[in-house]
Amino acid sequence: MNVLSLFDGLSGGQVAAERTGIKIDSYHASEIAPSSIKVTQKNYPNTIQIGDVTKVDGTKFKGIDLLLGGSPCQGLSRAKTDRENLADIRSILFYQYVRILKECEPKYFLLENVPMDAESEEEFNRLLGIKPIKINSALVSAQNRTRLYWTNIPNITQPGDRNISIEDILEEIPCQLFSDERIEKTKINTKNYIKWDVSGKGYYSQQDRAYFKNGKMCCVPKSQVKSKINVVESDGVYRRLSPIEAERLQTLPDNYTLCSRVSTTKRYEMIGDGWTVDVIAHILSFIPKQ
Secondary structure (H helix, E strand, C coil): CEEEEECCCCCHHHHHHHHHCCCCCEEEEECCCHHHHHHHHHHCCCCEECCCHHHCCHHHHCCCCEEEECCCCCCCCCCCCCCCHHHCCCCCHHHHHHHHHHHHCCCEEEEEECCCCHHHHHHHHHHHCCCCEEEEHHHCCCECCEEEEEECCCCCCCCCCCCCCHHHHCCCCCCEEECCHHHHHHCEECCCEEECCCCCCCCCCHHHEEECCCCCECCCCCCCHHHHCEEEEECCEEEECCHHHHHHHCCCCCCCCCCCCCCHHHHHHHHHCCCCHHHHHHHHCCCCCC
16 A cells, blocks of 8 residues: 655554554655654654655645545644634644645545534535544543544444553553642542642643543643643552553554654654554554455
8 A cells, every 4th residue: 555644743654554454565754843753764664754745746646545644733622712723824734635635636535633613624524525533542542532533434433442541551660750748738539530739820730630540541742741641659649651651542552752862752742742543543444455
């Protein structure tokens, strides 16, 4: 199979294809982040990097087997109270996907993005000519991560629930433990996590939470990842997840992002910015066999 991947990131699409048993004959990746490219080339050295998506000529890939993409979504997320929707420069990159889709006319295509307001979703539907499938990564992983998937791959169903919880992805030895008496004085128990307010400002932000091991982690974010994926280790003791544990939340292979000259911070960021691989593998498994 010949694949063109836009906004390729750490190339989770290749991991998913490999996991599904799809033989990749050629894989062209449009990506500009140096750390992501290093990780991709370490794991898949035959990847052909083609650079900035705005400079990709889709006509050179006419009739390609599969077009993949997860366009940047910072302007679309319903978590943003001040979101600019499709006017946001990062979200405008969606139109680059549409342009290349029309130019290359692939046999199959897949685009992933976040749940968004009705107006933006309708624009996606109109330009892609199809409505999305909504899948929560919680079915195949230990994190809640609802995403929309637009694809012409036929007959896709929801993945089966694997009943994976946080305790299933933890390493035996914690990466980092922490405690703070200010947490104990302000903590509040909820169904899924403990939250606290050491600032005294009542924010209860994502970094001020620790999730119970028998439940699901929050959606792994792109920024300040390490401080936002905390787990309750024991009474009054909390645990920050390691890069390997973050990879497992995204169903990546252990140490997939471990790479020379790629910092731990960058590892966390690209993991949070990537796909849940087993969701993509599930979708690709519906490509009809030749």
